[in-house]
Amino acid sequence: MLARMDALEEVLMCKLDDGRKAVDPCTIVIFGASGDLTARKLIPALYHLFKEQSLPVPFRVVGFARREKTDEAFRAELGEALKQFSRTKPVDEKVWAAFSANIFYCMGDFGDAAAYEKLAKLLKSFGEPKLADNLLFYLATSPSQFAECVEHLHNVNLLRKDTNAHWQRVVVEKPFGHDLASAHELNAGLTKHAHEKQILRIDHYLGKETVQNILMFRFSNSIFEQIWNRASVEQVQITVSEKIGVGGRGGYYEEAGALRDMVQNHLLQILALVAMEPPATLEAEAIRDEKVKLLKSIRPLRPADVEKQVVRGQYFAGQVGTEFRPGYRQEPKVKPDSNVETFVAMKLFIDNWRWSSVPFYLRTGKNLPLGASEVRVQFRPTPSVLFAAQAGQKLDANAITLRLQPEEGITLRFNGKIPGTSLSVRPVRMSFSYESEFGAYTPEAYERLLLEAIAGDATLFIRRDEVETAWGIVDAIRAGWNGKPLSNREFYSAGTWGPVASDDLLAQAGHAWRNPLPMAPKTT
Numbered sequence: 001m002l003a004r005m006d007a008l009e010e011v012l013m014c015k016l017d018d019g020r021k022a023v024d025p026c027t028i029v030i031f032g033a034s035g036d037l038t039a040r041k042l043i044p045a046l047y048h049l050f051k052e053q054s055l056p057v058p059f060r061v062v063g064f065a066r067r068e069k070t071d072e073a074f075r076a077e078l079g080e081a082l083k084q085f086s087r088t089k090p091v092d093e094k095v096w097a098a099f100s101a102n103i104f105y106c107m108g109d110f111g112d113a114a115a116y117e118k119l120a121k122l123l124k125s126f127g128e129p130k131l132a133d134n135l136l137f138y139l140a141t142s143p144s145q146f147a148e149c150v151e152h153l154h155n156v157n158l159l160r161k162d163t164n165a166h167w168q169r170v171v172v173e174k175p176f177g178h179d180l181a182s183a184h185e186l187n188a189g190l191t192k193h194a195h196e197k198q199i200l201r202i203d204h205y206l207g208k209e210t211v212q213n214i215l216m217f218r219f220s221n222s223i224f225e226q227i228w229n230r231a232s233v234e235q236v237q238i239t240v241s242e243k244i245g246v247g248g249r250g251g252y253y254e255e256a257g258a259l260r261d262m263v264q265n266h267l268l269q270i271l272a273l274v275a276m277e278p279p280a281t282l283e284a285e286a287i288r289d290e291k292v293k294l295l296k297s298i299r300p301l302r303p304a305d306v307e308k309q310v311v312r313g314q315y316f317a318g319q320v321g322t323e324f325r326p327g328y329r330q331e332p333k334v335k336p337d338s339n340v341e342t343f344v345a346m347k348l349f350i351d352n353w354r355w356s357s358v359p360f361y362l363r364t365g366k367n368l369p370l371g372a373s374e375v376r377v378q379f380r381p382t383p384s385v386l387f388a389a390q391a392g393q394k395l396d397a398n399a400i401t402l403r404l405q406p407e408e409g410i411t412l413r414f415n416g417k418i419p420g421t422s423l424s425v426r427p428v429r430m431s432f433s434y435e436s437e438f439g440a441y442t443p444e445a446y447e448r449l450l451l452e453a454i455a456g457d458a459t460l461f462i463r464r465d466e467v468e469t470a471w472g473i474v475d476a477i478r479a480g481w482n483g484k485p486l487s488n489r490e491f492y493s494a495g496t497w498g499p500v501a502s503d504d505l506l507a508q509a510g511h512a513w514r515n516p517l518p519m520a521p522k523t524t
C-alpha cells in the first residue's frame with residue numbers, strides 16, 4: 001500500500017511539473033449560444049484562457065442559435081455580458097478585441113439539416129484544416145435536443161467516430177436526464193455517433209480547484225491517508241449549503257428539486273472523491289473506475305430505509321441574513337401547493353472494506369444561513385478513561401474539515417490543554433488557507449473544464465456508468481418518497497439549517513451536524 005502511495009505521489013508531481021497541456025488548433029461550436037450559460041460562463045472562461053495564452057493558436061468560437069444575428073452583433077452582445085460576468089474587472093478591451101475577432105455566429109434551428117451544412121461551410125471558410133476538423137461541440141441546449149444535434153452533426157460528417165489525426169468531442173451539460181431510464185436514453189442517443197471517450201459530461205464542481213484538491217490532499221499525504229478508514233473515522237459529513245433561494249429558476253426547479261439538482265451530481269461526486277480507493281494511475285479511466293466502484297458500494301436504499309435515512313424539506317418565508325425571502329411556494333413559476341424539496345439530508349453507508357458501518361451524512365439546501373461547501377471527517381473519540389475524572393469535561397473528537405468554498409482550506413481540530421494549573425482541555429483549531437499560502441487564485445470552474453475538454457483529458461468529466469449509477473441511487477430515494485406530499489415536519493424557515501428532522505437524523509446515532517462557520521471578514 002505504501003509503495004503504491006509513493007508511486008502515486010510521483011505521478012502527482014509529474015502532472016504538476018508538466019505545466020501547460022498541449023492543445024491543438026480547434027473550433028469550439030456552442031449550440032444554444034444565445035442562452036445564459038454562454039454569456040455568463042463560457043465566453044468569460046474562454047476570454048480568460050485567451051488572456052493567459054492557454055487557448056490553442058489558432059482557434060475559433062462559433063455560436064449556433066436560432067435568432068438571426070450578424071457576427072458583429074453577436075460579439076457586441078457577448079462583450080456587454082462580459083463586462084458584467086468577467087471575474088476580473090475591468091475587461092481588458094485590447095484583449096477582448098483580439099479574442100472576439102475569433103468569434104463567429106451561425107444562425108440555425110437545431111432540427112434543420114441545412115443549418116448544419118451552413119456550419120460545415122463556415123468551418124471550411126476558416127482556411128486552416130485543423131479548424132474544420134478538430135471540433136469541440138458544446139451542447140448548451142436542452143437535453144431533449146442532444147440526440148438531434150449529434151445526428152445532424154454526423155450527417156454532415158462533422159462528428160465522426162473514426163477520427164485519427166483529428167478529433168471531435170461533445171460536451172454536455174446537466175440535467176443529464178431526470179432518472180436512470182432517461183439518462184440511459186440520452187446516452188444511447190449520444191453514443192450512436194460518438195464513442196464514449198468523445199463525450200464529456202460536465203459537473204462544474206469537478207472544475208473547482210478545491211474539489212480537485214481532495215485527491216491531492218488524500219493521496220499525497222501519508223499521515224492522513226493512513227487514518228482515512230473505518231478504524232479511525234467515526235462519521236463523515238458533506239454539506240453543500242446555499243444562501244440563495246430558487247429565485248427566477250422556479251420552472252426548472254419544479255422539475256428537478258434538490259435531490260436531482262444537487263445530490264445526483266455534485267454531492268455524490270464529492271462523496272466519491274472523498275471515499276474512493278487510490279486509483280492505479282492518474283489517467284482519466286483509472287480515476288473514474290474507482291469513483292464508479294465507490295458509487296456502486298453505496299448500500300442500496302429500500303423504501304423503508306428511505307423513510308429512516310433520508311429527510312427532505314422545503315423553505316417557507318423567512319429572513320436570510322438581512323434579507324427577507326419568500327417561501328418556495330410563493331416563488332415565480334412554482335405551484336402554490338408544490339411538494340418539491342429544496343433541502344435534502346441523508347445517511348448513506350458504503351459497504352466496502354474501508355468504510356463498513358461508517359455513516360456518511362450528506363445535505364444540501366437553498367435559503368440556508370450560509371453559502372458554503374465542506375467535508376468534515378470526524379474521527380473516533382479517545383477512550384474517556386483519563387479525563388473523565390475532571391468535572392464537566394467532555395472531550396471533542398478530532399476532525400478534519402476540507403472547506404471547498406468559499407475561502408478554500410483545511411482545518412484540523414484537536415484538543416489542547418488550557419494554560420494554568422488545572423487539567424482542563426478544550427478543542428483548538430489549526431487552519432490552512434489556500435489564499436494565504438498561494439495567494440488569490442480563483443479561476444472559474446469552466447476555465448479549467450473547457451481547457452481539459454480542448455486537451456482531451458476526460459478526468460474531470462463524468463463517465464456514462466458514473467452518471468447512471470448515481471441516478472440509480474437517486475431513483476431509489478424518489479421511489480421511497482413515492483409522490484407523498486410533504487408533512488409539516490418537512491418545512492423549514494428560510495435562513496435556518498433545514499427542517500428539524502434533519503437534526504433528528506443524526507441524533508438517532510448520537511451525532512450532530514457541524515454547521516459551516518461564517519468566515520472572518522478580510523482585514524486587507
Ligand code: BG6
Pocket residue numbers: 242261262
Ligand atoms: C447548479 C445547480 O448545478 O449548482 C444550482 O443547478 C446551484 O441550483 C449551483 O445553485 C451551485 O453551484 P455553486 O458553484 O454556486 O456552488
